[in-house]
Amino acid sequence: SQTIHQWPATLVQPVGSPLSLECTVEGTSNPNLYWYRQAAGRGLQLLFYSVGIGQISSEVPQNLSASRPQDRQFILSSKKLLLSDSGFYLCAWSDSVGGSEKLFFGSGTQLSVL
Amino acid sequence: GQNIDQPTEMTATEGAIVQINCTYQTSGFNGLFWYQQHAGEAPTFLSYNVLDGLEEKGRFSSFLSRSKGYSYLLLKELQMKDSASYLCAVRDSNYQLIWGAGTKLIIKP
Numbered sequence: 001s002q003t004i005h006q007w008p009a010t011l012v013q014p015v016g017s018p019l020s021l022e023c024t025v026e027g028t029s030n031p032n033l034y035w036y037r038q039a040a041g042r043g044l045q046l047l048f049y050s051v052g053i054g055q056i057s058s059e060v061p062q063n064l065s066a067s068r069p070q071d072r073q074f075i076l077s078s079k080k081l082l083l084s085d086s087g088f089y090l091c092a093w094s095d096s097v098g099g100s101e102k103l104f105f106g107s108g109t110q111l112s113v114l
Numbered sequence: 115g116q117n118i119d120q121p122t123e124m125t126a127t128e129g130a131i132v133q134i135n136c137t138y139q140t141s142g143f144n145g146l147f148w149y150q151q152h153a154g155e156a157p158t159f160l161s162y163n164v165l166d167g168l169e170e171k172g173r174f175s176s177f178l179s180r181s182k183g184y185s186y187l188l189l190k191e192l193q194m195k196d197s198a199s200y201l202c203a204v205r206d207s208n209y210q211l212i213w214g215a216g217t218k219l220i221i222k223p
Contacts, residue, residue: 041122041215042215043118043201043203043212043213043214043215043216044157044201044203044211044213045213046210046211090156090157100145100162100164101205101209102147102159102162103157103159103211104159105156105157105158106156107155107156108154108155108156110154
């Protein structure tokens with residue numbers, strides 16, 4: 001069966017520090033991978049998605065970046081965190097394309113930038 | 115712009131029935147999803163509707179009316195474990211998912 005791992009679960013970082021969140025998927029090949037951010041009282045915001053190794057699409061301009069060095073690994077990074085980067089970050093995967101494609105989410109990372 | 119509206123919070127009693135509504139205005143439509151999210155956890159898939167009508171899955175049912183831009187999630191025989199946020203999401207003409215802010219459902223004994 002397929003599983004998705006995301007870490008760390010919680011992170012407290014000072015403003016201006018770097019960030020690296022990692023997500024890996026097991027039990028499937030060539031998944032579509034996604035990074036979302038969830039702010040309180042707002043809908044999930046798509047940050048990046050990837051349909052293959054080295055293929056990254058950015059949905060929202062910001063100081064974050066994403067990379068996919070391996071088929072089932074997706075990394076969210078920042079060189080210098082801002083206060084506004086605080087939030088709940090979710091990695092997700094799907095194995096199909098089209099209207100009925102459903103997402104499977106990782107357990108999330110609660111990021112607090114102080 | 116694209117918009118998904120759902121109530122912020124609802125309260126219901128254990129054993130009862132609750133209906134969570136979702137209205138949407140999007141550029142095109144390619145399906146509507148409901149996800150359940152317990153506090154501090156990841157969302158999990160509940161249902162998918164692309165045609166008008168009711169889809170039943172155990173205690174949960176989801177309804178869609180494309181002409182009205184409206185869906186609801188119906189939860190029957192409520193249990194305490196159903197206390198969670200319920201997220202409505204619509205896939206638009208570009209196959210992008212547009213998410214509502216979620217409805218926090220509180221179940222009381």
